[in-house]
Amino acid sequence: MNDSTPLLGFTVGITASRRAEEFATLLTRRGASVVHAPAIRIIPLADDTELERVTREIVADPPKIVVATTGIGFRGWVEAADGWGLAEKLGEALSQARLLARGPKAKGAIRAADLKEEWSPAGESSAEVLDHLLAEGVEGVRIAVQLHGATTEWEPVADFCEVLRCAGADVIPVPVYRWVPPDDQSAMDKLIELAATRGLDAITFTSAPAVASMLDRARETGMLDPLIHALRQRVVVTCVGPVTAAPFVELEVPTTMPSRFRLGALARHLADELPRRASRIRAAGHDLGIRGGCVVVDGEVKQLAPASMSLLRALGARPGRVVSREQLLAVLPGGGDDTHAVETAVARLRSSLGAAKVVQTVVKRGYRLAVDPVDCGDEE
Template identity: 30%
Template sequence: MSTTDAPSFAGLRVATFESRMAGPIAELITKYGGVPVTAPALREVPIEDNPEALAFAERLIAGAFDVVLFLTGVGTRYLAQAIETRIPRATWTAALNQAKVVVRGPKPLAPLRELKARVDLQAPEPNTWHEVMTLLDAQLPVAGLRVAVQEYGKPNPELIEALERRGASVTRVPVYRWVLPEEIGPLRRAIAAVAAGEIGAALFTSAQQVEHLLQVAAEEGREADLRAALGRATVVGSVGPTTSETLREHGLPVDIEPEHPKMGHLVAAVAAGWRAVGKAVPPAL
């Protein structure tokens, strides 16, 4: 590939709604010649005094679960922290190792290693509930099994329903929830810029970012303009299938989705492919 063909935003303004990784994704956008517009759309809030986590640990110790499914790394850490306010680590992790431990993707692996917990099955990319169910159907049929699911952000009803349809007894273990950032000024300004046709690309790295973007846009009276701009003038990049599914459920386009559901792959894919989408993007700065 020649220098002229190298992936580049060529000065486009690129909106990102990341929170924890706001700095790194802005650096990547800049690296690819874009102007980052950073507008965090959510923050993770641990569920304080989490009775569900403690009840889960007590039932786990009593041998009440055959399978424990971990969905996220952050949620796995928060779950351990909540449990260990009352129950020693060695006690509950010994019980965990008596069950089958399944992870949705790679992110729970590090915290589980720290806990010295065994991992029996890991779902492949793109790490959605579909891959989890395909894996279980092939290697660990759940009919008649008692399954605990560490939930993240908001519930995943499709996963719960799929498990129950196969005859599993499912216990949900909510560990953290998503709320809007304490300061939503940057998000409001980004919405106004998108609605005005000033943003060349918008990058979504989680489904909840989509929910919050539309929520705030509606509160600001800009939802119709936002939707029109995302359809006409702003290239929409989605990190992976779960986020893409949410965008489409809300009637929004998915112009570019990388082969691998990773933030760096998303930025590179949009930098390489935005021109081919054919939208009337605004002039570069």
């Protein structure tokens, strides 16, 4: 492992549907293994009858305020309106409104449509936009809010609209780039299983709809509780920004994010964050880094069989301390009650590591990683 490949040995899940290949390249260049499972499928805007209905409503009765939350959504809305022969009328309606842009991409899309935003928050968050509106008062004000996708319980913009309604606003949700789950969810099912079974070191999200879609799928397949447990305990959840992270905040799942809400910044943030959080064990003169799907021994990635990986995780959870044969048997795939299976699995683990002395036999007690006692404290 070196400074150019800080993610060597780490396995990162990508849920993005757009620019996923570009993001994967940024991670693999830094040494990561990538598992891609697109969480959402975008419905072409020109085919979205609900968006056309809302657009005609806005043309007929323009709102006083329009909140643009994403650049791609606002641009797509204008393009779809052009396809319906409504572009000029929509432009006239929007020009009469006060336009608020959540971030620079939304601002750029507004200007590309020959319109001008009135205000945009410094922190690029929906919460700042909401505070701004509530501070000036919205009682009786007609407000159009561009949504991120389908409205679900995990969708933060849905809460945004509800707060405005409670404050007395007449809210028009604008469902640009409506999303639905992928037709084939097998890749997402695999990603959820990997996260729940320690096969991932990190999972990344670039939109709130992707978070909502994954959580919905986990619940449908009975995997929501183990998934949430894994995300709270060991899988690093990395989001592009606070809007994307909002559903996890509600679930008390810790998240991390870059200071700038961009793909490049997200990749650099992961390259800094994962090595910092990873445990490093010095055993029998070797440096070990136990990852989600492999182990790094003296800077070299070693791919282990599931049984060997399970044993190493159990030993690594208590570095230098004895783990009994019975405890190790319990973590072996298939289990059973023959402790001789542990001896066979340990032999294979030693062979796979290429460093036999890393795993030490403690006669009549079990096994341990051969960690210097100074590093691990008194043995229990």
